[in-house]
Amino acid sequence: MIDVIVIGAGPTGLTVATELARRGMSVRIFDKKDGPSGLSRAVGVTARSIELLASCGAGPAIRAEAVRFEGMVMHHGKDPVLTLPLNFDGQSEIYGLPQDRTEAHLIDALKAQGVTVEYMRCMTNYHLRADHIEVEFGQHIRVQGRYLIGADGVHSRVRATAGIHFEGRTLPGHWSIADVISADWPHRDRFAGYLLPHGDVAVVVPMAPDRYRVIASRDDALKALPVPLTVDKLIRDSSFHIEVKQAEAYRKGNVFLAGDAAHAHSPVGGRGMNLGIADACDLAERLAEGTQDGYEAARHPEGHHAIQVTERARRMLQSRGAPKAILMAAIGAIDHSSSAKRAIVHQLLAG
Ligand SMILES: Cc1cc2nc3c(=O)[nH]c(=O)nc-3n(C[C@H](O)[C@H](O)[C@H](O)COP(=O)(O)OP(=O)(O)OC[C@H]3O[C@@H](n4cnc5c(N)ncnc54)[C@H](O)[C@@H]3O)c2cc1C
Numbered sequence: 001m002i003d004v005i006v007i008g009a010g011p012t013g014l015t016v017a018t019e020l021a022r023r024g025m026s027v028r029i030f031d032k033k034d035g036p037s038g039l040s041r042a043v044g045v046t047a048r049s050i051e052l053l054a055s056c057g058a059g060p061a062i063r064a065e066a067v068r069f070e071g072m073v074m075h076h077g078k079d080p081v082l083t084l085p086l087n088f089d090g091q092s093e094i095y096g097l098p099q100d101r102t103e104a105h106l107i108d109a110l111k112a113q114g115v116t117v118e119y120m121r122c123m124t125n126y127h128l129r130a131d132h133i134e135v136e137f138g139q140h141i142r143v144q145g146r147y148l149i150g151a152d153g154v155h156s157r158v159r160a161t162a163g164i165h166f167e168g169r170t171l172p173g174h175w176s177i178a179d180v181i182s183a184d185w186p187h188r189d190r191f192a193g194y195l196l197p198h199g200d201v202a203v204v205v206p207m208a209p210d211r212y213r214v215i216a217s218r219d220d221a222l223k224a225l226p227v228p229l230t231v232d233k234l235i236r237d238s239s240f241h242i243e244v245k246q247a248e249a250y251r252k253g254n255v256f257l258a259g260d261a262a263h264a265h266s267p268v269g270g271r272g273m274n275l276g277i278a279d280a281c282d283l284a285e286r287l288a289e290g291t292q293d294g295y296e297a298a299r300h301p302e303g304h305h306a307i308q309v310t311e312r313a314r315r316m317l318q319s320r321g322a323p324k325a326i327l328m329a330a331i332g333a334i335d336h337s338s339s340a341k342r343a344i345v346h347q348l349l350a351g
Contacts, residue, residue, distance in 0.1 A: 002026040004287060005135050005145035007158050009033070009117040011042070011099065012259025012276035013151030014106035018056045019284030021113035028143060029115065032122035036107060040098030040179055040235075043205050043213050044069075044270025047093040052281045058109040062102055066095035067206045072191040076328060078226050082335045086190075096206050098179075099273065123157055126255070133254060147287060148255045151280070154243060156261035162252045168245030168264070168307075175240055176221040178214045181233040185212055194226055195327075199320035204229065211235070215267065217318060242266045244311060246303050250279075250296040258283055263303035268314045271306050278302065 006017045009031035017029040045062055053059035074082040086094055107117065125136040126148060133148045150158025159166060187204065194202040202216040202224045210232075216224035219239070222231065243264040250257050259276030279299050286292040319327050334340045 001132055002028055002143075002145045004028075004147045004149060005133070005143055006030070006149045006151055007123045007135070008150070008152035008156075008259070008261070009103075009107075009119075010037070010151065010153060010259065010276070011103055011106060011273045012261075012280045013149070014103060014110055014117075015053065015058075015277050015280035016149055016151060016258060016284050017115055017117075018058070018106060018110045018113055019281055020287060021110065021115050022056050023284060023288035025284075025288055027115060028118060028145070029110070030118045030121035030123060030137065030143075032120070034120050036103060036117075037100050040100055040207065040213070042099040042102070042267075042270065042273035043096050043207050044274070045095045045097055045102060046270075046274045047095075049274045049277045050095070052277055053106075053109070056109040057112060058102075058105040061105040061108070062097060063095060065101060065105075066097035067189060067208060069094050069096060069191060069206070070189045072193065073187065074193045074195070074331065075226070076195050076331075077197075078194075081195075081328070082331045084341050094270065096208070098207050098211075102273070123152070126158070126161055128253065146254060147292075149283065150255065150257045150261045151259050151276070153260045154245075154264050156257065158255065159247055159257055159261050162255050162257075164252060164257065165248045166245045166264075167248055168243065171242040171244060171266075173217070174219075175242065176216050176219055176224070176237065177240065178221040178237040179207070179235040180212055180214065180222070180229070180231045181210050181235065182212055182230050183210050183232055184230055185210075193317075195317065195324075196224065196226065199318040199324070200224065201317045202226075242314075244307060246300075246307060250300050250303075251292075256283055256292070256295060258299075262299070263307060265307045265310045266314045268317065269310045271310055275303065275306050 003025040004020050004027045006013045006029040017027050020027045050059040050063050069086050071086050072084040121137045127134045132144045135143050150156050192204045200217045205213040214221040245264045247257050247262045250262050258279035286295050
């Protein structure tokens with residue numbers, strides 16, 4: 001019987017499997033997809049994640065390929081109103097890399113530990129036995145392990161099977177996204193944010209040389225931008241809803257939740273994937289050392305804090321009327337205070 005069964009080969013599952021194998025535990029990791037993802041969902045990788053992934057080798061590989069963000073420029077309509085450097089102290093650095101490339105480096109690190117992802121395996125159920133867990137993949141395939149980790153995303157089957165509530169709400173409306181190639185966008189190594197009428201917001205984030213992610217809180221991200229962006233190639237566009245939810249428990253017996261299976265929030269601040277990587281590293285270390293009893297107490301408050309910080313920031317960015325006037329006054333004051341800038345960056349990106 002193996003030590004740990006991991007469901008889901010997104011960034012969280014890949015990280016926990018790699019870290020468990022690196023610590024000498026036997027692990028199998030399954031995903032219902034037919035192969036590695038080509039989707040570039042998360043862009044921002046924090047310095048903390050790179051540090052956490054240093055020992056397995058993925059951290060340096062990610063940093064070598066990623067764009068290092070120098071800062072952020074916020075606009076009111078077309079007018080710049082706030083510039084924020086992001087590299088105050090080396091701890092608040094953030095890098096841009098499409099999520100599929102981050103996952104590719106994690107898959108390489110996992111392979112270096114002698115483990116490969118078993119694709120086209122959709123977990124359908126699990127059963128608790130006297131001294132192990134039996135996981136079902138359809139009617140004919142069963143795998144036994146001592147521990148089960150649900151790293152299977154927002155709609156986690158592991159969470160549902162465990163009967164753990166995912167508490168919170170889905171925000172009304174949807175956001176739009178476009179990934180583009182553009183040779184002449186001026187902000188090559190910094191976020192550009194735009195506060196728009198009616199509480200809308202748009203952001204352009206560098207992902208790779210000449211490649212950018214545009215996100216807006218309304219339809220058609222490219223049309224929402226108040227300034228022209230030359231699109232040499234549209235790589236993809238889509239829309240998404242924002243869920244603001246957290247699992248009421250991160251553990252039930254020997255079944256654990258990590259990453260989006262445990263928490264979901266808006267992409268403001270670029271935290272989701274990074275939070276999942278931190279869950280994964282913490283859980284792997286605890287399982288290897290036999291201190292897993294402390295996992296929930298350590299990680300549930302971190303998830304709660306991230307949800308609070310990102311929701312506060314999202315609500316502020318989307319404010320209108322009097323709160324928007326207060327926001328604009330605050331932005332004016334912050335633009336003249338390097339200590340206020342440092343505090344904001346630390347709040348948004350730490351962890
Ligand atoms: C538009 C957008 C932009 C974002 N930008 C950022 C950003 O800049 N920075 C950031 O940190 N985060 C960002 N995020 C969030 C980030 O993408 C997620 O937090 C991250 O992917 C979570 O990783 P995960 O491994 O926990 O889950 P997922 O990436 O969702 O992976 C779960 C895996 O489980 C598999 N799976 C599901 N059910 C089963 C089953 N029953 N059996 C087997 N396999 C199963 C799925 O196929 C999937 O591969 C963004 C998200 C969106 C939508």
